[in-house]
Amino acid sequence: MIPTFGLEIVARKLGNLAANIRRLGPREAWRLYRYRLSERYDDWRLGIRTTGLVTPRELGHDAHCQPYEAIHYRCLDVIMDYFDPSPELDVLLDYGSGMGRAVIVAAMRPFKRVIGVELSSTLNQIALDNISRARSKLVCPDVQIVTIDATQYHVPTEVTSVFLFNPFNGPVLEAVQQQIRDSLRQKPRPLRLVYMHPAHQVNTFDQCDWLQRDRQLPTADWDDVKMVGYQAVVERMRASTP
């Protein structure tokens, strides 16, 4: 026998499905449900929980901070192929690591260290639970989650791969760009950076003269975002004075 509350959930889900088909049309609704199912499946495969949307208001963040929403797993595969880490060398930094999805997928590749920087201690607690549940699947020996405002985080000089999935904008993003630049000045080195942002938003990394736009990366079936890969211009860092 199906309990009554189970029937209520099924009825609510069917109601949502019908509303989405009416709102989006069958083709877009199918795309949405296929995406949601694949995200849940990938979370289930790793034994973690990273789906959902948490607003800056719920997180107690200011206006320049973006909501929590995990990056599409398909995009993460593209990003990690782009970084192509070497075990003895590469250290990845995820700005605004949220519930830890990108950190976990990165730690399944041979990075020397993976660091997630996140302002919300609530999200960080979830990320730590997720990391411990996925531990047996990780190959990176050193995974860290740091609770801090990204503007205050001094980028370690071993960081070689930086990832940002639209974590913040305006002065917060400017301060973070300065932190990355300072770290490169302190120790000029090869560094790759991937920035993912809403397609309509101006990408200020294009104006950073210490970075060279490498290429635009494919975003699977997320067509309202852009994802761009950059490389640090090491010569310019060597030549510049602090």
Ligand SMILES: C[S@@+](CC[C@H](N)C(=O)[O-])C[C@H]1O[C@@H](n2cnc3c(N)ncnc32)[C@H](O)[C@@H]1O
């Ligand atoms: C779009 S989510 C990205 C989640 C994660 N990187 C992923 O790809 O699954 C953006 C995250 O940035 C965090 N964030 C916003 N402002 C921040 C700040 N000033 N310092 C650190 N994290 C911040 C938010 O709390 C949120 O978790």
